Amino acid sequence: MYPDYMRESLNKVEQSRNERLELAKSGKPVFTPMTAEERENVLKEFHPDYKEDARRKIRVGPNKGEMITAEVADMLESRSRIKPENFDLTHPDFNTDILVIGGGGGGCAAALVAMEQGAKCIVSTKLRIGDANSMMSQGGMQAAVSRTDSPTRHYLDAMGGGHFDNKPELVRALTEDAPDVVKWLEELGVVWDKNEDNSLQVLHGGGTSRKRMLSCRDYTGAIIMRTLMDEVRNHPDKIEVLEFTPTVELIMDENGNCAGGILYNLETEEYFTVRAKATIIATGGYGRLHIKGFDTTNHYGATGDGLVITYRAGAKLSYMDSVQYHPTGASFPEQIAGFLITEKIRGAGGQPLNIKGELFVFPREPRDVESSAFIRECLGRKKGIKTPSGRFGVWLDSPLIEMLQGEGYINKQFPAMHRQFIRYGIDITREPMLVYPTLHYQNGGTDINEKCETNIPGLYIAGESSGGVHGRNRLMGNSVLDYNVFGRRAGKFAAEYVKSVKIGKLSLEHIHDYEKELAKEGIETDRIAPVLLPSYTPEAVLKRQLTAHYEGTLR
Amino acid sequence: MLMGANSVKVMDKSKEKGKKKIGDTARNVPEEMVTVYIMGKGYRVPAEATIMGAIEYAGYQIKRGAGCREGFCGACGTVYKLPGDYKIHTGLACTTLVQDGMLLAQLPFIPNEKPAYDIDSLLPDVTAFQKVYPEIFRCVACNTCTKACPQDLQVMDYIQTAMRGDIEKTMDLSFDCVSCGLCAIRCPAEIVQFNVGILAKRLYGKYLAPESPELGQRLKEMKDKKYNTEYMEMKGMSYEDLKTLYYDRDSE
Numbered sequence: 001m002y003p004d005y006m007r008e009s010l011n012k013v014e015q016s017r018n019e020r021l022e023l024a025k026s027g028k029p030v031f032t033p034m035t036a037e038e039r040e041n042v043l044k045e046f047h048p049d050y051k052e053d054a055r056r057k058i059r060v061g062p063n064k065g066e067m068i069t070a071e072v073a074d075m076l077e078s079r080s081r082i083k084p085e086n087f088d089l090t091h092p093d094f095n096t097d098i099l100v101i102g103g104g105g106g107g108c109a110a111a112l113v114a115m116e117q118g119a120k121c122i123v124s125t126k127l128r129i130g131d132a133n134s135m136m137s138q139g140g141m142q143a144a145v146s147r148t149d150s151p152t153r154h155y156l157d158a159m160g161g162g163h164f165d166n167k168p169e170l171v172r173a174l175t176e177d178a179p180d181v182v183k184w185l186e187e188l189g190v191v192w193d194k195n196e197d198n199s200l201q202v203l204h205g206g207g208t209s210r211k212r213m214l215s216c217r218d219y220t221g222a223i224i225m226r227t228l229m230d231e232v233r234n235h236p237d238k239i240e241v242l243e244f245t246p247t248v249e250l251i252m253d254e255n256g257n258c259a260g261g262i263l264y265n266l267e268t269e270e271y272f273t274v275r276a277k278a279t280i281i282a283t284g285g286y287g288r289l290h291i292k293g294f295d296t297t298n299h300y301g302a303t304g305d306g307l308v309i310t311y312r313a314g315a316k317l318s319y320m321d322s323v324q325y326h327p328t329g330a331s332f333p334e335q336i337a338g339f340l341i342t343e344k345i346r347g348a349g350g351q352p353l354n355i356k357g358e359l360f361v362f363p364r365e366p367r368d369v370e371s372s373a374f375i376r377e378c379l380g381r382k383k384g385i386k387t388p389s390g391r392f393g394v395w396l397d398s399p400l401i402e403m404l405q406g407e408g409y410i411n412k413q414f415p416a417m418h419r420q421f422i423r424y425g426i427d428i429t430r431e432p433m434l435v436y437p438t439l440h441y442q443n444g445g446t447d448i449n450e451k452c453e454t455n456i457p458g459l460y461i462a463g464e465s466s467g468g469v470h471g472r473n474r475l476m477g478n479s480v481l482d483y484n485v486f487g488r489r490a491g492k493f494a495a496e497y498v499k500s501v502k503i504g505k506l507s508l509e510h511i512h513d514y515e516k517e518l519a520k521e522g523i524e525t526d527r528i529a530p531v532l533l534p535s536y537t538p539e540a541v542l543k544r545q546l547t548a549h550y551e552g553t554l555r
Numbered sequence: 556m557l558m559g560a561n562s563v564k565v566m567d568k569s570k571e572k573g574k575k576k577i578g579d580t581a582r583n584v585p586e587e588m589v590t591v592y593i594m595g596k597g598y599r600v601p602a603e604a605t606i607m608g609a610i611e612y613a614g615y616q617i618k619r620g621a622g623c624r625e626g627f628c629g630a631c632g633t634v635y636k637l638p639g640d641y642k643i644h645t646g647l648a649c650t651t652l653v654q655d656g657m658l659l660a661q662l663p664f665i666p667n668e669k670p671a672y673d674i675d676s677l678l679p680d681v682t683a684f685q686k687v688y689p690e691i692f693r694c695v696a697c698n699t700c701t702k703a704c705p706q707d708l709q710v711m712d713y714i715q716t717a718m719r720g721d722i723e724k725t726m727d728l729s730f731d732c733v734s735c736g737l738c739a740i741r742c743p744a745e746i747v748q749f750n751v752g753i754l755a756k757r758l759y760g761k762y763l764a765p766e767s768p769e770l771g772q773r774l775k776e777m778k779d780k781k782y783n784t785e786y787m788e789m790k791g792m793s794y795e796d797l798k799t800l801y802y803d804r805d806s807e
Contacts, residue, residue, distance in 0.1 A: 029806075176777065183770060189760040209806040300623070335604070416731065
């Protein structure tokens with residue numbers, strides 16, 4: 001239930017609805033999309049990335065001297081959880097072809113494809129298999145499958161959305177593989193939404209010039225992820241899954257190849273060594289670092305672990321100066337603040353409105369532009385709605401969707417969203433949602449080529465943990481596609497690589513070297529990374545946690 | 556803060572008013588507090604908190620029992636009792652609000668049968684369930700699973716439709732399942748309902764969903780490398796030309 005003081009504004013939303021409905025039905029854009037110059041201006045003035053303290057120079061490692069997101073720089077300028085001399089690398093605890101780090105969509109896709117090529121895998125995952133942002137994507141996956149669309153148009157939309165900073169060969173791989181990914185997933189048993197004529201249902205997303213968003217109601221990620229993990233579990237003889245056992249460092253060999261990792265059993269606090277001919281990192285993003293103090297849509301384990309361990313091993317990062325804020329995070333009620341409100345809502349005709357019930361931005365600008373416009377409306381033009389706890393928000397008019405698409409559409413297409421709000425007495429078929437940008441995606445990551453290779457032989461990266469596919473801004477639906485396309489590619493190319501590679505003597509020397517570099521730069525810190533888990537312990541409790549020695553969030 | 560700790564002032568933060576700085580906005584500290592018993596130990600927590608929020612507010616660092624935190628992953632199945640009520644209630648810790656006097660425990664893991672099967676060798680009918688999950692035929696139609704479902708799904712109904720071999724209906728009714736396992740842990744017939752739902756969805760998607768002719772057409776084009784030239788052209792374009800092409804493109 002919305003508090004009474006919001007009633008006046010809610011009435012204005014209702015009053016303007018019929019006029020906005022006519023506008024939407026006219027087929028013309030409901031608001032004039034921004035020009036290139038307008039986009040640049042609103043980004044510079046209101047996007048959190050452009051704030052003065054958003055970035056700082058990183059002092060160590062392959063990207064030394066570059067300006068990157070400050071919280072990421074802090075995390076990278078940190079110490080290892082382990083002392084290399086404590087490990088006997090001559091007798092590894094596990095031997096395998098491929099170590100897959102991360103049990104989300106990318107890791108599962110990689111393991112399945114590697115298995116088909118005859119490689120054995122160990123999947124090391126911090127939480128349960130499937131505990132990943134992959135599970136949470138609601139709105140859909142982009143793939144150019146309709147008659148009016150083409151993969152090259154998908155390419156152009158993605159390049160423009162990323163402000164042309166994307167690596168072209170990666171965008172080509174992304175868009176070119178997409179139709180095959182749709183087919184592959186359907187053959188594994190993913191239930192795509194279809195139209196009455198059997199064609200795949202496609203909707204718009206921010207920054208798409210053709211309807212290209214495929215979905216599974218608004219449980220798209222959940223359906224895809226559960227299909228992939230169910231299939232992984234069908235092959236316990238070829239894919240060994242180690243849950244609650246994250247990888248906390250990579251192991252190299254004497255020739256500079258990546259050769260496995262150090263795994264940590266979160267429950268028994270034991271460490272294990274895994275010798276692998278190739279390693280695939282699919283650890284996802286860093287939303288739980290709460291960059292700039294923002295709430296996040298990300299799952300509990302999204303602490304950027306892959307970035308840290310690849311960086312220490314000498315892999316280069318790209319676009320680590322850019323963070324994605326999703327325009328529509330929930331702003332009210334407080335309990336779901338920061339939760340994702342799928343972009344599919346706007347794809348289906350939902351409109352963002354200010355306190356006066358007026359449209360103030362084209363609803364489907366690329367995410368960074370749309371987010372900046374929301375922040376401008378609230379903080380710049382002071383036309384946002386303030387919640388009882390002091391947050392800001394703009395309305396996202398969902399009842400309009402039922403008027404446009406027919407009664408019952410929300411229950412059929414957005415069961416998760418409906419459920420999320422009805423718990424708090426808000427029926428989104430009758431009342432709008434209150435939304436504000438929320439920390440959503442790690443645009444950059446470890447640099448890869450179209451084979452998911454890094455500058456370290458034997459080290460492959462797939463999904464959110466990689467950088468370059470989306471430039472400095474990802475479009476909706478391209479991340480679900482990303483982890484499928486590049487998860488499959490990583491599995492394929494790593495499986496080919498392991499057929500011929502010879503692993504030399506194992507080494508953790510790079511951990512020593514990194515610590516030496518920290519010391520040389522005069523960086524003294526008790527920060528330990530990978531972070532593994534965020535802490536939400538309140539101040540009053542922290543004051544009483546008087547154990548003398550701490551290791552990150554685990555005591 | 557643990558109940559019974561000797562400082563009332565510290566224990567009940569309801570008297571403290573203040574602001575906590577997060578993001579762009581300052582937020583108020585919660586005012587109303589309630590008592591919950593986490594695995595039997597009493598803690599004062601904000602009245603508006605979710606169970607997960609309350610557990611963390613009390614000072615726990617969750618390892619098992621938190622995943623997406625938004626109601627999609629099913630990591631945080633929780634059982635609880637309320638004062639003066641004999642019933643065992645179930646919910647997701649991330650989406651269920653605390654109530655005063657709530658006595659709760661999270662389930663760290665749900666032991667469940669997930670036999671390895673070959674989807675290519677199954678048929679999209681009742682034989683698939685007979686082969687992979689034969690225990691569903693022990694269903695006594697008690698409806699306990701449905702009552703336990705935090706998603707309010709008709710769980711018993713989809714087990715019944717599975718027993719009849721109606722894959723489509725089972726897929727439809729189990730579509731929003733988050734695999735929290737609360738149904739399975741309450742089931743007197745020891746059925747693993749959520750895995751049955753996953754099998755039904757996979758069988759439907761693979762065998763029964765109508766094939767899209769457009770997708771077949773596009774896959775053929777991709778095989779014939781129809782878009783190679785266009786890709787090469789765009790890759791060869793200057794930044795300015797590509798930008799012009801982008802901003803001039805028409806929209807559907």
